[in-house]
Amino acid sequence: MKQENRIFEKFLNILVLLGSLFIIVIVSIELLSLRPVLSESFILNTHLIVCFIFLLDFFVRWFYSGQGWRFMWRNLFFFLVSIPYLNIVYAFVPDLSHGAWVALRLIPLARGIYGVSLIVSWMTLSKVTNLFVTYLTILFIIIYFSSIIFFFMEHGPNPMVKDYWDAFNWSLMNVTTVGSNIFGVTKLGQSLAVILAASGMIFFPIFTAFVVDKFQKKRKEAEGQLSN
Incomplete structure (x- = not known):
């Protein structure tokens, strides 16, 4: 059963x-x-x-x-x-x-x-890698949907958004917290910029933890080989 x-x-x-x-x-x-x-x-x-x-x-x-x-x-x-x-x-x-x-x-x-993200997380074994891959998947989806929603809202009212790739570039630049030369003219477009920046800020500590975990594993493997 x-x-x-x-x-x-x-x-x-x-x-x-x-x-x-x-x-x-x-x-x-x-x-x-x-x-x-x-x-x-x-x-x-x-x-x-x-x-x-x-x-x-x-x-x-x-x-x-x-x-x-x-x-x-x-x-x-x-x-x-x-x-x-x-x-x-x-x-x-x-x-x-x-x-x-x-x-x-x-x-x-x-x-x-x-x-x-749940399905993707099943493909990893390490908890740190699991967290990293899961969040990376969520981050990518946030970037993608922020870009198409931004295009949907800003195409027409915003002369700087000529095609989808302008919106995608805007999304990538904002998630890195660098900022884009394209600014939202609608309330939703302006709000999405804040969401993307916050998502990017959350990503960096997780990325750091992932790199440190990999480095520690490599060091332990090297120490184990030297002791043998």
């Missing part, structure tokens, strides 16, 4: 990963397209299916955790970002503004990013 449960959990993990990647691809297409490419019904249906997979994974892990309500409180954030808010709000307010439509679609991305 336990073996069957593990197989089912692994199957759900694969579905969560595929759903996470699917969300990333679909949101990228929508934000980078200058005109509508995907139909409204397609977006609503896929959004509902992916959120259902996220919720199913959450409740299955809760059921087999044996932690009761403690599991719920510890993972409340992942439960909240798995709810299909777009479908719920659209059912009551069909005439959503485009900004609200996009914002509601971005909420499950938090669960999607976590799903991708």
Whole structure:
């Protein structure tokens, strides 16, 4: 029975990963397209299916955790970002503004990013390497989505954002805390610059810990060879 449960959990993990990647691809297409490419019904249906997979994974892990309500409180954030808010709000307010439509679609991305980073972390053995690779994955996704959201918001109002690569360059320069010669003219664009700078500042201590850990391992290996 336990073996069957593990197989089912692994199957759900694969579905969560595929759903996470699917969300990333679909949101990228929508934000980078200058005109509508995907139909409204397609977006609503896929959004509902992916959120259902996220919720199913959450409740299955809760059921087999044996932690009761403690599991719920510890993972409340992942439960909240798995709810299909777009479908719920659209059912009551069909005439959503485009900004609200996009914002509601971005909420499950938090669960999607976590799903991708979790799978990546499984590929590493060392705790320090695990932390480094996981955060590097999250940082890359933050850079990527900040750039496409910045392009979506600033293309047109901001004459300095001529194409996506201007937005991507802006994102890279801000995450290094160096700053870019492109400045956001919208409130969201200005806020994203702060988020990117904060993400970059968090990355440097983790990178330092990763380098120190590797250096210490190499030194221990060298000392072991000398003693032999």
